[in-house]
Every structure is written in structure tokens, then in C-alpha cells.
Amino acid sequence: MTQANERTADHPIEPLFLERWSPRAFTGETIPEAELMTLFEAARWAPSSYNSQPWRFLYARRDTPHWEKFLGLLNPFNQSWAKAAGALVVLVSKTHMLPPGAANEIPSHSHSLDAGAAWAQFALQAARSGWQAHGMVGFDIPAATTQLNVPDGYRVEAAIAVGRKGDKSILPEGLQAREMPSSRNPLAQMALEGGF
Numbered sequence: 001m002t003q004a005n006e007r008t009a010d011h012p013i014e015p016l017f018l019e020r021w022s023p024r025a026f027t028g029e030t031i032p033e034a035e036l037m038t039l040f041e042a043a044r045w046a047p048s049s050y051n052s053q054p055w056r057f058l059y060a061r062r063d064t065p066h067w068e069k070f071l072g073l074l075n076p077f078n079q080s081w082a083k084a085a086g087a088l089v090v091l092v093s094k095t096h097m098l099p100p101g102a103a104n105e106i107p108s109h110s111h112s113l114d115a116g117a118a119w120a121q122f123a124l125q126a127a128r129s130g131w132q133a134h135g136m137v138g139f140d141i142p143a144a145t146t147q148l149n150v151p152d153g154y155r156v157e158a159a160i161a162v163g164r165k166g167d168k169s170i171l172p173e174g175l176q177a178r179e180m181p182s183s184r185n186p187l188a189q190m191a192l193e194g195g196f
Ligand SMILES: Cc1cc2nc3c(=O)[nH]c(=O)nc-3n(C[C@H](O)[C@H](O)[C@H](O)COP(=O)(O)O)c2cc1C
Pocket: 020, 021, 022, 023, 078, 134, 135, 136, 137, 138, 139, 158, 180, 181, 182
């Protein structure tokens, strides 16, 4: 019904949801600081439990002194393509929150969920702004915790490569074949009226 990038939605949705995908071929262009801030700004407005806003985005833009440290956290496969990204981000969530009127912080049931909502908004804004964001769990989480000075009470959630989409010919052959927007399981498998 709604079409973009050869993806088709079965029900009408904003084309942006189909236009966001996770390429691995990036041009090597550094994302300007102001444009990266626009992506974080979109993430900032995500909903969260008690408006606790537990997300933290640690980042390094390409061609800055922080870049090599962030790139070095990724596993070799992710490094092989993310080295051409314009910025690398490590998403962290705060595990405890202060409910309104409470004196002490309590464990948050939804800190990871809330951080995921912020990541989604980041990625959608990236697609809208002419960039793409690619999430990664393939990185060294203990090393990220240490090297990025993540304090106790925070969970390292994911890494993100953001860049300008490039031509897939820059990728090794195996990855070229996979460099396309993927499809999805049927809606009936995930939207279950009345429960499982
Ligand atoms: C939290 C998270 C972790 C991911 N980890 C990796 C990864 O380590 N390496 C990789 O190449 N892709 C990774 N991906 C990309 C997914 O494979 C991709 O989002 C999924 O196949 C759907 O494709 P699309 O984003 O193009 O729609 C990750 C995505 C997310 C959201």
C-alpha cells in the first residue's frame, strides 16, 4: 500500500518508516556537529516512563580525537564497514529513576525500552535528514564501559553507526548482496487481538 525503497507496507503509513534502513556502505563523509545534534534532538523528545529520559548518547564524530577509540570498540566485522561512517554513537541507559515526589531513586522497569524509543527517533530523523543510522550489538561492551567511563547504574545498550549512504560497490561481494532494505514478518504474527 505505502511504498518506498521497494519496501511495501500492507497498511498506510508515513513513507519515512520504510525509508529508514541499515546500510553498511557509507561514503566516509563526516557528519557536521549541527546535523548530529538534530538527530540527538529528535531522540530527546522520545517518551519514557515518568519522563525519566534514561538515554545517554556517547559519541565520536569522524576526524576527531575520539574516533579511533569508538571504532576500536566494534568487532572486526562491524569495523570493516563502520569505518566509513560519519559518526559512531554508544547508547547507554540509566537503570534507576526518581519518580515524581519521591525522595529516592527506584529501579526503572523500562530503561532499555525507553532508550530504544530514543534510538528509533534518532534513526528516523537520520533518514529524514539524508543520513542513515545502523544499530550494532557487535561491540565490546566491557571495553565500552571502561573506556567511555560509563558509571555504575548505567547499562550499555547498543552502538550506532551514522553516515551518508554510499554505493554498495565499496563493500566486499558478500556484503553487496545483502545491501538492500529488508522485509518484515506479517503483521498478523505480531498484532494479536485479545492476547496470545
Ligand atoms: C540493537 C541492534 C543491534 C544490531 N546489531 C548489528 C550488528 O552488530 N551488525 C550489523 O551489521 N547489523 C546490526 N543490526 C542491524 C539489523 O540487522 C537490522 O536493523 C535489521 O536486519 C533490520 O534491517 P533494517 O534496519 O535495514 O530495516 C542491529 C540492529 C539493532 C537495532
